[in-house]
Amino acid sequence: MLHNSQSWLDDELEADSSFEEDPQPQQYFSLRAHRLARKPPRRRSVKKLLEEGLKDPKAPKFSDPGLQELYEKQLFSELLWELRSGKEATVYVVRATEKSWPDNPEALLAVKLYVDSRVRSLKNDALYRQGRLVSDQRMKKAIDQRSDYGISAQNILWVEEEYRQLHALHQLGVPVPRPVAHAGNAILMEFVGDEDGPAPRLSEAGLSREEAQEALEQAVHNLGLILSAGKIHGDYSTFNLLWHEGRVVVIDFPQMVEWDKNPLAMEILERDVRGLCRTFGHLGIHPKPEAVIRRVWQIAHANPTRYTPMEVSYL
Ligand SMILES: Nc1ncnc2c1ncn2[C@@H]1O[C@H](COP(=O)(O)OP(=O)(O)OP(=O)(O)O)[C@@H](O)[C@H]1O
Ligand SMILES: [Mg+2]
Structure with a gap:
């Protein structure tokens, strides 16, 4: 075009x-090359995300609550591999389900999982936060004081904000990965690429x-x-x-x-x-x-x- x-x-x-x-x-990177690409120490490996040695079938499958929620909502069936670790998040590839991708339940999807904001370093965070409206005064105070509640609230605000923007751009017709869902620190979206590898x-x-x-x-x-x-x-x-x-x-x-x-x-x-x-x-x-x-x-x-x-x- x-x-x-x-x-x-x-x-x-x-x-x-x-x-x-x-x-x-x-x-073009091969999948293996992608998997071997930058792996900063903060990233969480697929193995770590899958709770090991589960004896109790009711116990969560994933150590990350957002990932677990997406799994329980049957929005993905399998965590396949780690695609790439960036400064703020790690992107994983998962298998879709009938519910998340009715056109092709076998399709691959991407999950972007943010690290805790305690270790995040988004360039010039304050610059971007300017003008972001936090209407709840208690939450605003907690964020400003960086209390535990504030940190987790801020994490969720960031993820929600990214999801909201992704959704708005998709609606507008900008070529972006199609958003599917978000939960906790995780965003589930279209995987850009194919079975041979990511774009x-x-x-x-x-x-x-x-x-x-x-x-x-x-x-x-x-x-x-x-x-x-x-x-x-x-x-x-x-x-x-x-x-x-x-x-x-x-x-x-x-x-x-x-x-x-x-x-x-x-x-x-x-x-x-x-x-x-x-x-x-x-x-x-x-x-x-x-x-x-x-x-x-x-x-x-x-x-x-x-x-x-x-x-x-x-x-
Ligand atoms: N939906 C997707 N489909 C295919 N690949 C993706 C998708 N989302 C992210 N990626 C890959 O994962 C990488 C990291 O994603 P993203 O840029 O969103 O995270 P980041 O934490 O900001 O990383 P960085 O610090 O490298 O910018 C991207 O550069 C891209 O290669
Ligand atoms: Mg990036």
């Missing part, structure tokens, strides 16, 4: 002569120059659609964009902000655009941030919703 290609992008890209001599080393991130997909240009068009288009809903991703780069069957799929939303609730929204949008341009630089194409941000606004205004912000002057 080409988005108005041969137009703004052709004019704005600077030719990169080094690209031909510098092929991308990253190829690679753009950063590691080994894209040709032509594919990278197409991916950039789509990435910018998606950012514009997200802005049309009055939202900003907050960590938009080739590391949070997957490449699946010629399409860019956007993931990872815990730091999304809303235009009318966060006074730093403009800065965060500009930072997203710079991050996108910088990381596309590693793929051998060098879009100019000023051109990209103009295009993002154009796309947002071409697809207005009642939340679409007014463009701000850049002079």
